[in-house]
Amino acid sequence: MKKSGKGNLHVVEEIYNMIPAFTDVFSEDTFYVFVVIFVSCTFMVAxxxxxxxTLKPVD
Known part of the structure; x- marks a missing residue:
């Protein structure tokens, strides 16, 4: 049973290592550009x- 637990932990660690870190994806400038574009798109979609x-009241 302990071997299964270590195997599951190994799989989780492997998946975690495949996901890039926040600093690998964004610099400070690109993060701000992403936020501005994301907020603008959210407002446009809304x-x-x-x-x-159209929301109608329930009688």
């Missing part, structure tokens, strides 16, 4: 969806 979705 605006577009608000044109098609």
């Amino acid at each position: 605006f577009i969806l608000s044109r098609f979705i």
Whole structure:
């Protein structure tokens, strides 16, 4: 039973090592650009969806 636990931990560690670290993906400047683009896209999607979705009160 202990061997299975160590095997599972090994798999989790291997997957963790495959995922790049935050600093590997973003520098400070690219992070700010990503945030601005993400927030802008979120507002655009919310605006577009608000044109098609109408909430009605339940009687």
